[in-house]
Amino acid sequence: MAKGLLKNTVHWIPIKRNKVDVTELKPRKVPATFLLSLRATLIIGQAFSLIPVIGVFKKNSDISTTCITMIMFLQVARKWPDLARYTFKIEDLDPNYDTNLTYKCNGTCAVVLTLALLEHILSLLSAFAGAMVCYPDSSLYEGFVRHFYPWVFNYLPYSPVLGFVTQFLHFQSTFIWNFSDLFVICMSYYLTSRLEHVNMKLLAAQGKYLPEVFWRTTREEYGRAAQLVRKVDDVISGIVFISFANNLFFICLQLFNTLEHGIKDTSECNSRAEGSKTILGGYEAAIYFLFSLIYLIARSVAVSLIASQVNSASNTPAPVLYDVPSPVYCVEVQRFLDQVNGDKVALSGLQFFSVTRGLLLTVAGTIVTYELVMFQFNSTQDSATNTTQAPS
Amino acid sequence: MAKGLLKNTVHWIPIKRNKVDVTELKPRKVPATFLLSLRATLIIGQAFSLIPVIGVFKKNSDISTTCITMIMFLQVARKWPDLARYTFKIEDLDPNYDTNLTYKCNGTCAVVLTLALLEHILSLLSAFAGAMVCYPDSSLYEGFVRHFYPWVFNYLPYSPVLGFVTQFLHFQSTFIWNFSDLFVICMSYYLTSRLEHVNMKLLAAQGKYLPEVFWRTTREEYGRAAQLVRKVDDVISGIVFISFANNLFFICLQLFNTLEHGIKDTSECNSRAEGSKTILGGYEAAIYFLFSLIYLIARSVAVSLIASQVNSASNTPAPVLYDVPSPVYCVEVQRFLDQVNGDKVALSGLQFFSVTRGLLLTVAGTIVTYELVMFQFNSTQDSATNTTQAPS
Amino acid sequence: MAKGLLKNTVHWIPIKRNKVDVTELKPRKVPATFLLSLRATLIIGQAFSLIPVIGVFKKNSDISTTCITMIMFLQVARKWPDLARYTFKIEDLDPNYDTNLTYKCNGTCAVVLTLALLEHILSLLSAFAGAMVCYPDSSLYEGFVRHFYPWVFNYLPYSPVLGFVTQFLHFQSTFIWNFSDLFVICMSYYLTSRLEHVNMKLLAAQGKYLPEVFWRTTREEYGRAAQLVRKVDDVISGIVFISFANNLFFICLQLFNTLEHGIKDTSECNSRAEGSKTILGGYEAAIYFLFSLIYLIARSVAVSLIASQVNSASNTPAPVLYDVPSPVYCVEVQRFLDQVNGDKVALSGLQFFSVTRGLLLTVAGTIVTYELVMFQFNSTQDSATNTTQAPS
């Protein structure tokens, strides 16, 4: 393995690269590198024992020494070194000076994690309030875990240790879920910024009389960016799939619960809770459900839109290439156009679906249909329940 | 016909056109400019404080001085000057002599707004008739606003001022809704006319032995038209999205209400209304519902079909280009064909969907499905209601 | 109009065509012309006052003298002369010796019309049997028309004349419905045969070293066939649309009725019919329903499959063109391939949908979904009816 790695390493070192120190020549403008942009994201993942990537803190990113250990993102971890190496090579050829990239990644991290924390706190609050009503005889913590994790404590006897473990796993899974969305967003930012770099060059050249060499270098840069999207997709398409499937399922479920909740109160404990005096006056559950639903939908829409920007950015060159003036039209422009029109550059969910803007509409339609059917199913059940109870 | 061909032929010959003042040579034929065609539409918008575009009345359209202030169409307003400037540039290069365009825009305005007014009057009439029955003790106006806007006056105390404000907002929102459809229709007319101008030249040239310069100029004109569609879409795709979403939602809702209405009478007031003597003999609500539904469906279908003509018109050149005789086939024809086949020229709804003829079928299928499910849901609810009441 | 027609006629006369009498040179092999193939179809239409095309019986088909008068197929009739003229031109350039074509058209006519007649007779039989049970006091004919056309005689008083008129209109509409399917089938046969003629030439040339002129003439022939499909589609796409919409609607309806019928008997008359002695022992309605449903589905599937063969046949050239040996590869092959891959050659339903093999699957899925929902809706209704009746 080490030998293979070494051989691979040799392959991608561009000869004569080390003769000139690039960073000394352009000391004032630091390129927005792959690892730099994702640094905050990865550190957060590392902090929660998800992605302890050694080398994240080093700007020179000597990745052959990179060591990755993961539990959850195992598939990503296995392919990560190759991807990082490939990215490093691409960045060496086409340095990217999009200074916003790092800010965008970090800002998104901050917003997503803050909201996730807020949601988690609200869920705890809601559970404590519920526990105070439903388990008035137990200790507060026992009542809380019994109320919150009935699928555990209906089968296992209560003990504080089991409570803590359950709670930790719950927290961990909430975090992983949010982190996978965050990860997809940051990767999409990075890929979009690479494609936008090509687009900027092209839009500046629209209608100009530029030599063949310009079109060749731009085409090659576009080709490298497209190849990078493909390599990244190979690595993260599993996470994209899980992220979309999770979001679709939980939106369906929570939307259904929330709509049901508005019509009639199904929880037996809550009906007894009328008149109770809790922190938010008995509205903990309602506030939590509403906040959770809005946050979930907003995050899902954001992931979809940001991930689909990779695809949108890849279609920008076509109009510029149609407008190339006839005298400078050459085989390079034709090849560029063939690639832009023939190649579908997009993140995908295990290659089952491509993440494009149209996907969001399809998913929304699916959710509406399922909601209607589920809602109706529920009302049929109620009808059955009502009618059997009615004569008694 | 021969004369028409000659005239068309003159069009595409790129003899340094700007040396001679074109408008002086052809003083009797005013080109159908962008602003001229949309003038009536924009004036109407302006009259309702929607799109006060200074410069609409000036034929020379010195747009750098254009000042746009809008409330509702804010997004459009922000990008409007750029679009107008770009359109002005395009029109300078390819003057468009489609004299029908202005008539079509104005005629459509007249028809849509007349029908919208008629619908609004019918809705008021229906509400007054309902108010006379349901609120026999209140004054006519109070009964009317209470009956018509229950979602306002169930929560706020009645006052004539609030009534007028509510009614004005209702009128305004009805108008905006109709206006957004109208706006999409007129923009589509304009874009289609530009593409049809190219198509006319091409169809006249089908199978003829024309020099490369003809194909180059025609390709460039097509390219400019396609680019114009893209720019317009950037500006109005939000309005297209809202227009389609609105129409889809209200067709589903009104169709559901109308179908329900035919089976059983759900309004408690109306059941008491039997034997009452109103202007239309108690059929105000029924007439209004039917007229409103038919108008809504007709308008939605019209918007879809007219907007999809942009896409249809962009596909016309392909067959002509396949038929170019072998001796005059050149790289220009190939580039033209590559663009026609590779480029999707169409208006879109925030780029979530393209407005093509196929879209109408998809939307119709969606409506039928939702109607079936909603209708069934309702019948389930009734079944539950009936059964619980039956034994009593 | 006459002048325009004359001018158009002049256009398509290929110069030097009339110098040599083509039919004298190839006297023994009569080309399968457009009108010859469709002769039987059109005569039948004519016989039922649908498409009285003068000139159908003349083999030389001097169409400028063609006079078309139609009631139902008005849109087709209006565009028919242009289409026939264009077809004549194409057939003059590429004579088609597919002798099966005429047999296939005539055979399909015979089969479809025989089955349609059989279905009509069964429907009458079923109605008479029903009438004998439900209207024992009326005369047989009065009972029959009252039973069969309740939507007429519930509103209008019975008179034998009205009965005959209603029955004639019913027969006429049944015929038109069958005829429109038949018409689409025969047109598809004709278009497919033209494309297959090109395909035969190409498949014989697969992998051979043929000169550029072969590829050019074959490409031009393919282009003419594709253009012909487009022209025919312009004329008959309305009929295709109506035919598919009709079939979809009636399959949904009859399938629903038949499935319902198997579960419980909904007609009140039939329930009284037990023990009655009719020709088929009371099973007239069941046999009619079953036969009608099977015939309807079979005919719909046949129309879909045969019409989609036009599209399938247009895709056959591609593999041959990929296999052209490198030494003889030329710009003609490339243009041919560009057309085959870029051009969607297919019949369409008013250009809302293309008739391809995939369409059949989509329609089948739609039918299954609608059946499930409608069936469920009905059972909900029954549930409501049962429950309200149960306590009494």
Next chain:
Amino acid sequence: MAKGLLKNTVHWIPIKRNKVDVTELKPRKVPATFLLSLRATLIIGQAFSLIPVIGVFKKNSDISTTCITMIMFLQVARKWPDLARYTFKIEDLDPNYDTNLTYKCNGTCAVVLTLALLEHILSLLSAFAGAMVCYPDSSLYEGFVRHFYPWVFNYLPYSPVLGFVTQFLHFQSTFIWNFSDLFVICMSYYLTSRLEHVNMKLLAAQGKYLPEVFWRTTREEYGRAAQLVRKVDDVISGIVFISFANNLFFICLQLFNTLEHGIKDTSECNSRAEGSKTILGGYEAAIYFLFSLIYLIARSVAVSLIASQVNSASNTPAPVLYDVPSPVYCVEVQRFLDQVNGDKVALSGLQFFSVTRGLLLTVAGTIVTYELVMFQFNSTQDSATNTTQAPS
């Protein structure tokens, strides 16, 4: 790696290959031929009287003498000799040394047939257990066949011979069903391996400066593989269609039954079975249903994924072709790219649908929708049943 490259390089050099007997030069490495790979599959089919292909055991596969007699796979059998001959020709041109292929085919055979046998045994066990409860008075075998095949013995009187025949036909149909999936899998393995052979050569050549002759020979090999996929699809698309339709239908049915079963027990016999002492303690039916469902879903997903790999493998060349360096770009590369982008290489179900990765998602969505609707329909029925029974 270098050695592998060298060997691969040798492959595509078209030195007049037929002068030297290739098999004598490489006697130790037997090419993975079509028949060799499918040998185990076909022998198994033969053993069950399905595909007695004479010549399967002969490695030299002198197919002109091949004689095929089949009962079930009749359509395949008719076209099989042509396909085998074509495959033999292709294999002669492009020998395939993928030694894994035979192992994969045989391994899959072993796994599928073992699981199918296990499922069959479980179904018998479950039926015997049910028979012991439901038919305590009959002999065990009579009870078993009466319980298991009620649709036979409710209409025909019981006799042991009829029981054996029914059981044999049941076994046979189970086998055929499994075999058709197995057949599709093995054919897909073979086709994928041919395309992967081209892909390996291309990936090794990515970014290298190779002469036009390399691109030509590789393009021709890809073209032959694509043509082979088309020929195989012509032969087996009926089996693919039946396999997918079967799997879709039975997943819907069994999923519905299993979900229903978990909620309430619908079989009258089973309700009496409480407290009974059978081999698996009364859980035979539950275990059988669960195992059967999981096996069915797993097999269906496997067929879909493996068959869609043919399509995935056909898209791999595109990125390599985009990366061909400008100096060596030639018309061969362009033709190759045109084919890869224009040609849809995939297995299909009677050409109604192409087997791609996206198909699996569509099918999954269809199943979820149908399950929801069917589940709801059932609950409506229960509601109706409950309510009518409730007052009594």
